[in-house]
Amino acid sequence: MKTPVQFRLNGEDVAAFAESGANLLDVLREVVGDLSVKGGCWQGSCGACTVLIDGAPRLSCLTLAESIAGRSIETAAGLRRGAELHPLQIAFMERFAAQCGYCTSGMLMAAKALLDRNPSPTREDVVEALGGNICRCTGYEPIIQAVLDAASGDRRRRA
């Protein structure tokens, strides 16, 4: 049976029919067509599918699609503003913080959740915020540095 679900995705209203019991990850990718969300393990182990639900980082593979009715979802596809990349995206590029790129969407969203609530994180804050996200290629250091760069860049812009 299919259930209608309405929510906001990156600021736009979305209406979709979700298979009863379907997870948000599969609905975002296969019904809505947002392929910026990546599925790694489909059981909450790897963090690749991290999206923001009302600003909080959540594993879309463990989120029942029907439970997000009326809520606001952010994915990596919504990070850029037109031609302008998000400071995190710029910092990830400048720090070479991706190789195969599979974890990148989830890393970006976990990092965005952190910077949205704490614009001046310490290294420990960043490590903790990314603690649920696994990366196979980078050894994490470039990613941690990129998040710290994006935070300090934000501070510079505001100053």
Next chain:
Amino acid sequence: MAKHRGRGVATINYPIGMNLGGDPSQALVHSNPTGKFTVTLSSIDLGQGMKSVTRQICAETLGVPVEDVFVDTADSDTGPHCMGSFASRGTHRVGNAVMMAAREARAVMMEAAAEELEVDPADLETDGRGAIHVKGAPHRSIAVRDVAIAAQFRQGRTIAGRGIFLVPLSDVDAETGEMTPATCYAHACFIVEVEVDDETGDVAVLKMTSAYELGRALNPKLVEQQLVGGSWMGMSHALYETPEPYYPDTREGPRDFNEYLMPGPGDICPHDVAVLERPASDGPFGAKGLGEMCANPVLPAVANAIFNAVGVRVNELPITPEKVLRALKARGGAVPARAR
């Protein structure tokens, strides 16, 4: 019960590509209607930078800006033969093939330019910015784009080239069995400092220090990325990854990805990396390869560091806390190096 620090060292002599002759890769280079160039390959870029490096090699060989070269790869329906992306062979094997193809294309490009400028091709040089001019007379110049247009519409030439790199088969000496299994070797030395908890068997990695001799670093940022990331892939093999981490029975083993351990952001430590550039005689612009080599020495170095810390040799990977505890029990407790 205590935590013991130890340091381990390993060195590596790493052959680039598959050995014993063969291991070929091909590349094709042609000019486009826009006066730019495409490299066609079948080699996969897994994120390690194959496309960036082959683009650089092609641009440098042709003498055109790197922005004017595109790399079209990873489609075996349209690309030439490639053995694949493994054995640290991409930059060396595919890079050599690209260089050969780009040299052939460059020769045609220079002949076409010479015909337009009414000079001998040997008197021409590229400026690396999209033009070709007479040596010593930069004002006698033609844009590469205009050369490509002339070749297409007036001269009837194809500015294109083919390249292959194939390691010749090495004969075996019947008396000694001696042969030359590979033509190019990279080298590394890796030092790791660990702390072993003799109560839990847990091994914490405190610091890594490494030096890599990898020919010429064609793209230093990509090299750094590989070395830093690859060392943690090695660490993951050394200490974490196994489908059967639990004792005493495989029935207690993992059922799925949830229980397959890998290091997370909180497990990493500082890593000092030094790169020594000694150009390889048969590498493209002197490059060797480093992909696998950055992971391999980590494993023996960790085993050595644990021995240094607590005096036990664990000979099975990964070195899980259970194995460390069993070894400590058999040894009658931790015996740090200074006490031996």
